Amino acid sequence: MEPLGESVMRTPHNGAVVQRRSKTRSYRRSYRSCLGTTSRLCLTPALTTRRLNASRRAVKPQTLTERVDPAHLALLVKSEWQLSYVTPLYQFRHTQLKSYSKQLSAFIVAERQQGLAVEVSELQNSYRVSLSVLQGLTESENDPETVLIQIHSKPLFAKQDEPQRSVWSGWLTCIQGSPEYLCSLSKDFTCLPLFGSRGPEYLSRVVKSWFQKTFDCCFGPLEINHTSLQWFVALWVDCHSQSNIQHLKMLWTVPAEPPLQIMYTVDPQDAWDLWNSVKKEEAAKEAEEVGCIELEEVSGYLEALKSHFYRHFRLDLSAGILTQVSTALGLAKDTGRIKMSNSRHVIATLTLLTECALLKMPI
């Protein structure tokens, strides 16, 4: 499907909706159009414009530590997150996080002991839930603040005085989400499309179910597709000059009988040299594109890696798909698991993932 072009992007966001004459049947008019014409809700149509960017900024060395609480940052990096996408939250207020914490903890307790009612305002002994704003983790002014969810609990056979431990954590974020999409939503909705979680599956399920019931949103698995994984390869290799990637590992799955998995490891210096040879000269680029990585550069790089592999092993990787990428900076799996090992690249990673999540939005 081809993009429609710019006409759609220019729809005004301020929602200058003309009040129509009152009708007996005005039901249909509030529908979001999925077409590109001037929609009443001024939404960028789902089908036509939302695609993965073909060009993105190279990672700037960012010192997030200045903006973000180091404790929070430490929580975010160094662990593997399972990703989901979330449709916009209805009536979510960043100011109400305290009361949400109480509600969620009561909900978890109620779910654990089916059939027993739980008072909401009471402090729960078994589970302590805290929802908090992860201050500073935003990039553009349209992005809503990231929300961090932590669940603490005592182990089953704990001693009386043993402190509660963190058993589950998760976050909802939106980094550099498409401004067209964000602005098109009415103020009743908060768009935090990317959800990462870590911890026991049943807690993830309960937390999701509470969000669904409370903010009328939906969760779905977010896989990282072939193209996005290629982007991760390029983004990480491009950082080698700033922080050593140590190795570039790619896992390819080749459709053979029996299924063949190939781990392709590249020496960091070789990867860097190859990347430089593929990358266009800065001077050749137009002024505004300086510092950007183009999609053709990415696919050119992957082509070069594949042909190198072919030369050695007589095996064409084009037939297979990339399922996992890892460097010292991070790890990404096609099943939707991500690990960000270096705090300097958190923003770039989350930006790409936010984009993927927004692509999954049904409308």
Next chain:
Amino acid sequence: MADTLNLSDSDRSSSSDQSVTNRSNNRSLRIAEKERRKNEAEDSFVLAVKYFSEVEEGTPVFGNDQLDRNLEVVEKVAFSKGLSPEAISVLLEFAMSLCMGNSPCVRVLKCLIPASVVPQQAVVRAVVWLNVSKIPISTQVLFIKWVLTVFDLIDAKDQLRAIYGFIFSFITEENLCPYICHLLYLLTRKENVHLYRVRKLLELQSKLGRQPFLMHLLSLYKVFCPELVTLSIPSRIRSGFKSYNLPWKSALMGVQKRNGLQVSSSISSAFTVKEKSISRKRKHCHLDLPALSSALNKEPQSDLTSRRKMVPLVQLSSFSQMLKNMHRIELPAQMGSLLGSSLALQYLDCVQEESTLLRLNFWLGCALHEEFLFCSQTSEEALQFLNNLLSVQHFLQEGFSSSEAFLYKFLNVWDGSLLRPQILGLLSNIPVIPSTQIGRLLFEPLTQLFFTSSLFFKCGLMECLNNMLLKWLTWHSVYALEDDLDISLNSHTSINITLSGFKDSVMELVHFVGRLASLGLQLEGCNTLLLSFILDFYETASDTFLKFDLPLVVMPPPGVFYPALLATDPVSVDRLAYIMHRYKLNLTSAKSQEKRTEQAFHISRQTFLEFNHYLVFMVNCLWNCRMFHANTDLHVREELLHKSNVPQPWARFDFIHHPAFMSYAVDFHQKCWPGRKAVDLDSIKQSKPWSWYLEYLFNQGFDGLKDFVHSSITKQVTPGDERGDSQRR
């Protein structure tokens, strides 16, 4: 009310008695005797009730013949006719005050069968007695059970609700607790739910454990105040209170039946027995409709008093209730839940707020994408889900935008057979697409599917496109009328479409179907079934001006017209004739309106030319026997015609020799000239038999042909002559 009922009852019986007396004297004596006895019984009943109202406290029970006698009288009346409201008041007062101790109290309670209603006042007084006199627990339980049984017959509930807190206080009594919980469940309103009551119930819960009665009351509290209490009910537990073994129930039903009263709801209405959800773990979690539940975090600005007045949608159980509370209905926490209840759908139809519909669309879109686009499946649940969605869209008479967005994506990956009826059903609901995009979104994927799929898919798609056209045209005709001059569709689609834009889209659609149909007929060897679906479409397309007020007429392409005209089955020819007749009516009335209002209509000259062209050919072919005339689309070389050895090739497709009508001609010939051995069809062409033959054909039900002949062939002269000035513009 009870009095009047009783009155009318006796009236009826006496009047019927009279009529009987007139008939037979002998019987009247018997009746009179009966009447006398009845009066006596009534008198004794009145006396008995009087006894109970006046009996002094502390009167001994044992050996009290008077008491026994009166009790017997009361019991007899109660179980046969039921007790009047006054009698109930008196007896309840007698029993609950423990005037004569416990044993008569129990006996009286057991026979308290109301004939019509129970006065609220009496129940309230009795509840007060619960606290004052020292009634044994078992009797208290009996009393509460009685209240539960007759709850629907209590004439008002406002005073009972006023003593909610008083009733609530009995909850600590362990034996009474289940029944009190049930009574509270029936009485609870939003304003009764308070934190201290929640805490009291939770305290009880920790003492008694998982008790269904506590759970149900708490879950009702959760409906009203989800911010106070939360609870998840295991799916295996049936909702509703358990049905106790209530001694009055059968007697009450018997009395009501005898009195001819239909207090339909008795106690059973208090139980909402939900459909048991399938307990096995579902793989397709997105296909479950969420349950209706009240929202937890409401608009923060709405103040407490106005929030108190809101009615959660879950609490409404009938349409009249909904109408009464229309202005203060509180939407559920998850909009998707509306799709599961027919009552909620009625409300959805009046919802104006955009974010509300957006919530619904997010949910629906997510479910469709997750379950059908990202993983295809054909499970029973998927089928049920789509059928449900279809019936909802049918009810609302329009499609959801999320299902539209889903379809545009899905068509590109669809194999054309997965859930075909459902997908085509959803497809026919999509609103008008601007003509600039209709090709890319709709025609490209559909063309691919059409040419690679079976005959049945082709027929299904034709039907779907016909429905789509019908819906578009209907929207137009409804909203064009509303908008007067400003004929645009922007009032009901989010896309601004002007009249000319709308016309373009419709034209694109009709042309697209024309292309598909022409090629489809070729591919399938002019299959009759496919042709029939195609003609369905053109029946709609031919009437755009007269039926739907849209100044646009598009003729079928030759690839459809000729196969239909030369079809071997008479039905297709007949339907084509009908379609041509409708085209003619539409074109002529458009023309005359154009002249009258001097408005520039945009029905192009080309359309008129095409129509005339078809019409001339049709008349020449069926009527004039001049089929291979010059200026027609069918060019067959003379030599080829010679070679075929067909005699009089130009007449082979007239009404007599047309393969579709030949059998009728032969049949007609036999009926007309029964004696003749040799069949000479040409003899029908003489003036008289020809008109008889036409009459005969029309009588076979070929109304299309009849309309066509009457409207397009003006001079009825013998065939062969120059006739039928059919050229009209």
